[in-house]
Amino acid sequence: MTETRRIQSRYRLIELIGRGGMGEVWRALDESLGRQVAVKCLKPVGPQHDQAFTRVLRERFRREARVAASLQHRGVTVVHDFGEYEDVPYLVMELLDGQNLSQLLEENEQHPLPVEHVVDIAEQVADALGYTHRRGIVHRDLKPANIMRLTDGTVKICDFGIARLGHDIGMSSRLTTTGLAMGTPHYMSPEQISGQEVDHRSDLYSLGCVLYEIATGSPPFDQEDAWAVLVGHRDTPPEPLRTHRAELPGFFDRVVLDLLAKVPEERPADAGDLRRRIVLGRTGEQPALGPSLLARPESGQTAAAHGTAMPAWTRAMTAGHRATGSAPPPAERPDPAAGLTGQWTTAASTAPHTGTFVSVSAGPPAPDLLATLEERHSAGIDLGRLGRWTEAAQVHREVAAERLRLLGPDHPDTLASRYEIGFTLSRTGRADEALREFTRVAAGREGALGADHPQTLAARQATAHALGRLGRHAEAHEVYEAVLAVRERVMGPDHPDTLRCRHNLAFNLSRLGRPEESCRIAREVADARARLLGPDHPDTLVTRYEVAYTLGRLGRWAEALEIYQDVARARATTLGADHPDTFAARYEAGISLGRLGRDAEALEVYRSLVADRTRAVGEADPETLRARHGLGVNLGRLGRWEEALAEARAVCALRESTLGPDHPDTVISRREVAAGLGWLGRWSEALGAYRQVAAARTRTLGPDHPQTLAARDDEAHCLERLGQA
Structure with missing residues (x-):
């Protein structure tokens, strides 16, 4: 179109x-x-x-x-x-000239909006909801992103995509049984979470969540883990707004707490009643107390006591985006930190599958101590995102030890720390230790949360990844298939976690030597991600990159080249020209050009890539050296052997000083030096280089490894050329 x-x-x-x-x-x-x-x-x-x-x-x-x-x-x-x-x-x-409330909060650097704006927004939304509710329409997805404040101060409700018309229940049922989102967890009412029928009072609860956030800067149950958010909506009384922001009017605090009553009967009767209370409060009159303040249940009398237990499907939900910008985990990180401390530390007994645990300390841990541990946990994750994996590992080990002492070995927070330890081990090349850690986490989560819980599945999926890193691809394949079957059953085929698992399955199939199956599955995942996330979303591009890789394995280099070039262009736009993923796609495009015999074009790709990577990350960075290696190889293919030899020697020296003499990349560069010497007829020098390669591979891989034997074959070829058959 x-x-x-x-x-x-x-x-x-x-x-x-x-x-x-x-x-x-x-x-x-x-x-x-x-x-x-x-x-x-x-x-x-x-x-x-x-x-x-x-x-x-x-x-x-x-x-x-x-x-x-x-x-x-x-x-x-x-x-x-x-x-x-x-x-x-x-x-x-x-065409609306303004910003939604989510954008206003972000523009305000996540600080709450001015009090007079908050109260005005509350009155205008209440007026609009009163109108829609009188016409029998329930919005069901009220959140900051769906409320616009125009430049002239007018407030408008947008996006009625999952609204329910009172006379059209049948269509509503069809629309909510396909696994598509029925709301955003930070703003969903307890009855909506439980799968019960909702009416206009569910919108009032969602509005209460929105008003709480724009008035205080955070939603009432501010967790990034979806299950913790849902538990909060069901069981936890919200803190009064004025404990976060003292200048809020008392009437407004009472109004919002009434909106957040756990059961619909305790909320304002309708949006008209809500608007009247706001208008009276703004004029200084004292409105009558709402039913939820007259008969507010004690903290133990929760929605669960009224029969609002959460159904199994809520365990498959992800937290989504609250207005103040909680960032989702990176696409390659299937398991964000759980952060369930507030909910899991006051139980008196251990009861697997019920979400209750015993603290192994003398009494319930102090909330400020738990909050400090959560901050340190987040800091460890941030260190990992910066590539400082050794420091991240140390932080996670310290937090895990403290959580183990305070909360016990099977508490979700302890397991979250152990998961991060496994992740740092994986990123530092210690896949065998990572596998042991992930296996323990998976067993602990299965006992604590259940076999089908998303966090349990994430840990099992991480064990499969570690198995793949160890070359145990057949075992990894079995785990991926088992996890995928559960994800498809519990979450649906188009859930992001399901698609991530299918992506990993395709990746592993390629390494198992089954490129046709890998290519088919990767294409299906890429299509689904493009449909759900957009063609330029990083997850979509990761899977398209994998499609190109399998096409290369199948010898279909022209198709692979086209995809790599498309991915490189899209990544430059969405991630930036200097992003590592953008560089990676450009590098693979150079490989594809070389495979197609288009060596002059490949040479130019590598030359520009070397310049850009040197500028962005330095000349000694491993990826810069990888691009320089490709440059040297293509110089050789063009018959420019003196230049190729000089490039190979420079790269070999840098790799030896930064990676060590026996690192695989150093050995590959030394072999390229030997090849250049041979092409220049300098066979005695080539022989010495090939012998160094053979010795290094014997030490690191063993005397019978195929690469060691190939190096000995190169050595024999040199001897033949020197007349020493």
């Missing part, structure tokens, strides 16, 4: 102003009426994709159009038109 830049010969697309997993929003010109509008387009989904999923997406899109078009209120985004063009649904809306 966007290639034509015009829809139905009327709406000319001007600028992309928003993008999500399922659609895009464009600023456009309505050429018939001469006004600017916003056009929301559902991303194209082809016949190769899951048709049930496609139908649900289209139904949701049509629902949003139908619901929004039926609403005429200053607090709801106006819909002008809806239709399909070239089989792609589109929605034409008023």
Whole structure:
């Protein structure tokens, strides 16, 4: 659609102003009426994709159009038109000049908004919700990103994609049984979490979460782990807002706490009642206390006591993004730190699968001590992200030891620390130790959380990765298949963790010598990620990179080259020209050019890559030296052996000084030196270099290793050329 830049010969697309997993929003010109509008387009989904999923997406899109078009209120985004063009649904809306509440918080550097703005937003949203609820419409996904504040101060509710019309329960059921998101955990009501039927009071609870966040800077249950967030909504009374921000009006504190009552009957009766209380509070009058303050349950009388137990599907949820910007873990990190301290340290007995544990210290650990440990845990993760793995490992070992003493060996926080220890071991080349650590974590999590819990599956998946690093690909394959079966059953085929597991399975199949299967699965994962995340999302590009790798293994270098070049361009745009992943794709493009015999082009790729990597990370960085090695190889292929020999010697010297004389990369460079000497007819010097290679490989790999035998064969060839058969 966007290639034509015009829809139905009327709406000319001007600028992309928003993008999500399922659609895009464009600023456009309505050429018939001469006004600017916003056009929301559902991303194209082809016949190769899951048709049930496609139908649900289209139904949701049509629902949003139908619901929004039926609403005429200053607090709801106006819909002008809806239709399909070239089989792609589109929605034409008023163009809003402003920011959503999530953006306002980010712009305010995660500090809460001014009090007068918070109260004004609360009144305007209450007014808009009162209107939608009177028309029988429940939003069900109210969150900061779906509430816009315009430059003139007007507040509007957006995105009715999963709203429920009171007379259309059947369609609602179909829309929420496919594994698609039914809300965002930080803003979901207890009844929504439990899978019960929801009504307008669920929106009031979500609004309470939003108001709490914009008033204090954090949502009421501020955890990055989805399960901890859901437990908080179900069981934990929220702290009064004024404990975080004393200048908030007392009436506003009471109103928000009423909205956050665990059961619907204890919240304000409706949005109209809520708005009246806000208006009275702003004028200085004392509103009547709401039912949740008159009969608020004690901390032990939770929603669970009212029958609001969480169903099994909630364990598969991820925390999503709260407005203040909790960053998701990197794509290659399947298991973020759990951080369940507040929920798991007050139990009196151990009961596997129920989420209760005994603290092994003399009494419940002090909250400030647990908070300090959580901060140190996060600091260790940050050190790892900076590549400082040795320091990260030390931090995680210290935190793990303290958590073991305070919380016990099977507490989720202790296991989270041990998981990070395993991760640092893996990143520092100690795969055998990492495997032992991940195996212990997987067993502990299975006993504590259950075999199907996402954290248990993450630990099992990490054991498979470690097995692969040890060359035990057949065992890794069995684990990946078992984990994938559970993920597909519990989370669904398109859950990000399911797709990550399938990506790893494809990677491992390639290393098992099954490139055809690997390529097929990697293509399927790449298509799914492109559909759900977008074609330029880093996860999508990682899988496309793997597709290219398997195509190379199959000898289909022209196809591999095209994908590597596309990935390199996309990564330069999304990650930056100097990002390591961008450099990696450029390097593989050079390899592919060489395999296709396009040595002059490959030489230019390597030459520019060497210059860019030297500038970005230095001349002695291993990846800079890898690019210089490729440069030397291509000089040789072009018959420029004097230059090739000089490059190989320089790289070999740098590798020896930084990596050591027996490092595989150093040995490869020394062999390249020997090859250059041989091509220049300097066979006696080549013989000495080949003997050094053979000796190093004998020491590190053993006398019977294929690479050692290949080095001895090179040595014999030199002797033949010297007449010493």
